[in-house]
Amino acid sequence: MFFTVKDSDTCKLIKNIWSISIDNILYRLAPANYSKSDMINWKKFLGEFVGFDNTISPATVQETYVAQNSKHVYQQSPDKFILEFSSEHDLFNACAMKVHFNDYHITGSPRNYEVNWQ
Numbered sequence: 073m074f075f076t077v078k079d080s081d082t083c084k085l086i087k088n089i090w091s092i093s094i095d096n097i098l099y100r101l102a103p104a105n106y107s108k109s110d111m112i113n114w115k116k117f118l119g120e121f122v123g124f125d126n127t128i129s130p131a132t133v134q135e136t137y138v139a140q141n142s143k144h145v146y147q148q149s150p151d152k153f154i155l156e157f158s159s160e161h162d163l164f165n166a167c168a169m170k171v172h173f174n175d176y177h178i179t180g181s182p183r184n185y186e187v188n189w190q
Contacts, residue, residue, distance in 0.1 A: 074104065090114065090143035090156065093131040100144060114143070117163040119155045123178040126150035136173045140166035155180070 077083050091098045102111065124133070130145040133153045137145075144156040157163040167180040 088158075090158075091134065091145070093134065096129050096131045098130045098134060098145060114156060114158075117157040117160055118183040119157065119163050119167050119180045120148070120183055121153045121155055121166075121178055121180040122151055123176050124151050124153060125176075128176070136171060136178070137166055142166065154183070 077086065086101065087103060089101055091100045093099075121133070121137075130147055130153065133155070134142055134145045137155060141157060141159075141162040142155045143158050146154050148154050155166065157166065163182050167182050171178040
């Protein structure tokens with residue numbers, strides 16, 4: 073799906089939005105001129121988050137981590153979600169705390185880092 077914005081301020085605003093939720097389903101957004109390497113760079117700061125069950129949606133997980141600036145979420149297994157962040161410090165801040173949401177006690181650890189988060 074393609075959509076167009078008419079002014080540069082709106083363009084700058086949505087350039088930093090990596091996904092949107094429509095009817096509780098997350099859709100990834102990307103500028104039309106992004107290359108494969110640009111998309112790979114978006115996957116630079118990933119964290120694995122566990123403590124969910126199979127009834128929670130990626131859109132709900134995204135909302136849970138909005139204060140930590142998560143950019144996109146996808147489900148890897150019934151209890152594990154992968155969250156994408158735009159910076160290392162956002163990733164580390166999200167992984168450094170245990171999040172309590174409803175009946176869930178969520179913990180995260182960064183991917184591709186040799187850091188002990190236990």
